[in-house]
Amino acid sequence: GDSVTQMEGPVTLSEEAFLTINCTYTATGYPSLFWYVQYPGEGLQLLLKATKADDKGSNKGFEATYRKETTSFHLEKGSVQVSDSAVYFCALSEGNTDKLIFGTGTRLQVFP
Amino acid sequence: NAGVTQTPKFQVLKTGQSMTLQCAQDMNHEYMSWYRQDPGMGLRLIHYSVGAGITDQGEVPNGYNVSRSTTEDFPLRLLSAAPSQTSVYFCASSLSRGSGYTFGSGTRLTVV
Numbered sequence: 230g231d232s233v234t235q236m237e238g239p240v241t242l243s244e245e246a247f248l249t250i251n252c253t254y255t256a257t258g259y260p261s262l263f264w265y266v267q268y269p270g271e272g273l274q275l276l277l278k279a280t281k282a283d284d285k286g287s288n289k290g291f292e293a294t295y296r297k298e299t300t301s302f303h304l305e306k307g308s309v310q311v312s313d314s315a316v317y318f319c320a321l322s323e324g325n326t327d328k329l330i331f332g333t334g335t336r337l338q339v340f341p
Numbered sequence: 342n343a344g345v346t347q348t349p350k351f352q353v354l355k356t357g358q359s360m361t362l363q364c365a366q367d368m369n370h371e372y373m374s375w376y377r378q379d380p381g382m383g384l385r386l387i388h389y390s391v392g393a394g395i396t397d398q399g400e401v402p403n404g405y406n407v408s409r410s411t412t413e414d415f416p417l418r419l420l421s422a423a424p425s426q427t428s429v430y431f432c433a434s435s436l437s438r439g440s441g442y443t444f445g446s447g448t449r450l451t452v453v
């Protein structure tokens with residue numbers, strides 16, 4: 230079945246450092262891809278999405294490009310802030326049912 | 342516009358008790374889902390619905406029932422609570438395929 234694999238954390242960075250969180254997927258069809266963010270004690274928030282190959286999703290300085298050839302959707306940000314500290318989840322949605330399949334999440338800790 | 346509303350926020354049950362976790366959305370979304378979040382395992386799909394009167398099982402449906410009599414409501418029933426059902430439960434809704442889900446703030450359930 231479809232699956233999502235993302236790098237294990239925690240990822241620990243200093244403020245203003247460059248961020249990459251790797252995400253790869255396995256899917257039989259052409260899924261939509263998402264990054265969600267979860268702040269402590271809260272639900273998940275949609276951060277960005279891409280619905281077809283070569284699409285780039287972006288929001289709040291975060292970017293990710295849908296790479297069909299490498300089945301990847303890596304999350305990047307050029308300069309992280311302390312307020313970006315959270316858990317980040319990569320996910321795909323399956324075909325007609327739109328079921329979301331999540332990776333296990335990557336915790337990001339940013340220090341001043 | 343309240344989004345996705347989950348009640349209660351916290352609940353403690355004794356083994357064998359039953360209860361219903363409530364979920365309501367006011368965005369006229371067709372797709373709704375229930376997930377459980379456990380440490381190190383990301384979010385796993387319990388049940389989902391693609392419209393009123395239509396439900397199906399997800400990855401971990403055992404011990405849970407759902408119904409979708411209206412577009413707005415999607416309650417999750419625990420039939421006979423077990424300690425293995427101790428988790429954080431999230432309800433989510435989506436307008437259409439690939440549009441991304443809006444999550445509720447979660448219900449933290451402890452079964453003793």
